[in-house]
Amino acid sequence: MIFLSSPMNLLSLDPTQPQGQFWIGVISLLVALISLALSVWFYLRGKQKKVLSYEVLSNASIVNVVKDFGERITVTLDDGEEVQDARILVIQLTHIGNAPIDVNEIFKLRFEFEPESVLRCGIQATNPVGLIDEDDWQHALSIDQAQQRYVELTPLMLNPRDSITMKILIRRRIPLRVTGRITGGSIVEARPMQRFWTRRRLLAGGGLFIAGLLLAQAISPISAFVRGDCAPGSISAGGSSAFADTARAAAKDYQVTCPVATITIQDDSSGKGLSDLKENKIQIANSELPVSRANQAAQIDLDANAIGIIPFVLIVNASVEKVDNLTKDQLRGLYDGSITNWNKVGGPDLKVQVVGRASQSSGTRTAFEQHVIGVNVVLRRDILEVDTTGQVQDTVAKTKGAIGYVDLKTAQDNVSAAKIKLLKMNNAEPTLDSIKNDAYSFWAVEYMYTRKDPGALVKSFISYVQKRVKDEKFYLNYDAINPDVLEKHR
Structure with missing residues (x-):
């Protein structure tokens, strides 16, 4: 059964919409096949062996x-x-x-x-x-x-x-x-250009040309079914705000090639996504929480689909000059309150304002606490806690002396306009080599968690995202990381 937001959307022929592109492709394919059949018919009908x-x-x-x-x-x-x-x-x-x-x-x-x-x-x-x-x-x-x-x-x-x-x-x-x-055979009167451009050849050639054009137009949306990259239905995904923009862009492109599917992306936190999955409010929970934490949070039997490696990065307000690198000890001091001024780490005489995620089930916060400052650190009382990755970035950008953490894609996409700068950690940057060598530890495995046997559309979309993320410059290939390094982040 096909679930769509509106029957009119399914039947839309608007070429700017995925549904319109799909049905135009279907119509083009039908017209192409008819043109091809007519071309063959005209050719066979007009062809004489003895003339x-x-x-x-x-x-x-x-x-x-x-x-x-x-x-x-x-x-x-x-x-x-x-x-x-x-x-x-x-x-x-x-x-x-x-x-x-x-x-x-x-x-x-x-x-x-x-x-x-x-x-x-x-x-x-x-x-x-x-x-x-x-x-x-x-x-x-x-x-x-x-x-x-x-x-x-x-x-x-x-x-x-x-x-x-x-x-x-x-x-x-x-x-x-x-x-x-x-x-x-037959006896016919000679006509001009009968030797080559006969009527049947013009009709057949023209029909084949039109058929080729229409088939080329139709092949993109239709071939998704043949490849198994398309399944009908309606699903929702939620969870990680760090992964939300990537998931939303993937859903939009998926629906272009598979407009009989409707995919909605929500963003809040990894823990909230798992909770919604447990309550059947969504079908996919995007999360950076390790498998053990995710199973504990959801309290149901989950399928963990590894998408890729999502690197995180420390960001500071542009007012924090002369600081380009922080050690884990310095970060621990900034977040537990033992360091209150940037001049203690080589920066200006400026009060430190730390920004973090409010939810303890945030995947980004979990990665920060587990792999940067330690899970036993008591956060300072004046920390500004916000709900989403975007809010962390906005707060750091507008607050003098502020420091926070976001995923690398969010930071790079907005580094110029947002008046922030990215920091190294332990003199390492979030690159594939530094992560493979275990020199940079602030990262997580991005998962798309589902219930067991989630359905064709869920499986198809997850497979699509896995292939897509391999080509994304802000994500790293899961298979490229040493198993010993991966084990520390499970």
Whole structure:
């Protein structure tokens, strides 16, 4: 069953919306398939294996004299008959098909005029030379002696591209009609550009071109189903505010290629996400809490889907000059209240204001306490505690002397506009090498926790996020970290 926020969204053809892009793709695919089928039909319908084409190369009067003086000019035949307006037709007959025509497959191929109009006929040339022996040219064509109405070609074997050029003498200008029958073929009048751009070829080629364009447009949204990267339904994910922007961007892009899915992303804290998962308010809990802590918080049997390594970083207000690095001991002193002025760590004479996450189930706070200052540290009383990663950054940016912690992506995305600067820890930066070497410990494994057997859409979306995060510059590949180092963060 497909769950969507509104039936109208599913049927929308707005190209700026994922649903519209999807249905336009479906329609394009259907039109492409129809165009392809019609192209094939036109091609097969128009294709003839045995086709004789005739063309009048010349239709000229024998006497071409301007009669300025009113002369009466006539042609006298060898039997003494005089003809005033005699004309010679030069006709070329060509096999334009692709299969030989046997001698017994030509029936009564005639070039017809009016009664008593045909005077003489004969072969002018053949291609190839010798197609008809010159001694037999006079027998290859015969006139209807009874009415002198038509000239008939004696049946003969014709291969593709064979041609016969003939001359027919008639009394006056008379319309030509070609009759007869080819077994399994046809007799047609030659048309301009018939050799290549025939009507059927134009129709077939045009149809194939349109089909190709439409298939290219349709392939993106449709192929997601083929790859298994799309499942219908409606789900919600919540939890980590540090991971929320990444999850939200992934959900938006997923719905572009799979618009029959609706994915909502909430952001609060890792612990709140696990609580909502337990109460079936959401289907995915994004969290940096280790598996043991997550199972304890959710109190249900969870599937832990490791997404990647999320690095965290210390940030300070721009007023904290001359401080670019802090040791873990210095950070411990700043957060427990034993260091109250920045001049104690090489900074300006400025009061220290620490900022942290309010929820003890915050994944970022848990990583900070477990891997930076220690879980037994009692935080100073004047700490400013806020609910989300974004609030930590905003508070540090607007508070002189402030220090806080956020994920690396949030910090880097806003370092210029937010009036903050990033600090090293123990002279190490949050890079892949420093994390692999265990020189930088302020990081966590980002998980997407679910219940057991969560459904096709949940599995599909998690798989999509796992592939996507591998290409994100602010996340590290989970598989690239030494198992001994990973074990410390489980």
